[in-house]
Amino acid sequence: MTTPTALATDEARASLHELTIIDVRTPGEYAGGHLPGALNIPLDQIRRAVPDIRHATDRGDVLVVCASGARSENACKILAENGVTAATLSGGTGAWAADGHELHRPQGAPRATWGMERQVRLTAGVIVLLGLLLGLVVHPAFQLISVGIAGGLVFSAVTNTCGMAAMLAKLPHNRPRAADLDNTLAALRNR
Structure with a gap:
């Protein structure tokens, strides 16, 4: 193609x-x-x-x-x-x-709608930080959340697709109408 x-x-x-x-x-x-x-x-x-x-x-x-x-x-x-x-x-x-x-x-x-790329960066960053924090405070296994997000970002870059963007696109704030x-x-x- x-x-x-x-x-x-x-x-x-x-x-x-x-x-x-x-x-x-x-x-x-x-x-x-x-x-x-x-x-x-x-x-x-x-x-x-x-x-x-x-x-x-x-x-x-x-x-x-x-x-x-x-x-x-x-x-x-x-x-x-x-x-x-x-x-x-x-x-x-x-x-x-x-x-x-x-x-x-x-x-x-x-007039101030966040673009999908910005929403993905925010969501990925929050999930990575949450995984690291839970890994330090609750149990080290929670760090696997951060690993999963990192792997997803690599896959997204390699395939030029974004599963997180597809999920975020379905949220109500991305579909005001x-x-x-x-x-x-x-x-x-x-x-």
Whole structure:
């Protein structure tokens, strides 16, 4: 499987009006700020959306975005397995904002939503510290919790997947509203 084409932020901005933009982050992350015109189809729903995304490629190129580029690259690979060609945004919405480009927010959306990567770092750090503390105070076997998290982080880096992010994405604060996939897919069909 080849690596999907990656567009730089300025390159994507120049052709924004020609692209169908799919944001594969959680609804909470999407609400915190997304590329203009982006449609939210969370990564865990991408397979269900393949026929409609395929239809969108008839009208132009598809750009898949996430916070840093890892989830969008995974989404592009899933799409490629199903015969759909899509590009990813280099550095994701983080790079987009860092380059001074505007992020849109739904009306009434929170402005300070933590990105998934930051949530994973916090959760992993807390669990590692808890494992070490319990290992010192209660029983040394609790240090295995820290070992397990370290192993999970190594596995995450090697496979470019993150089980912890998948679990955190299901928490209520990451889904302030349900991903309205049916309406999103209808909007995708009508583009």
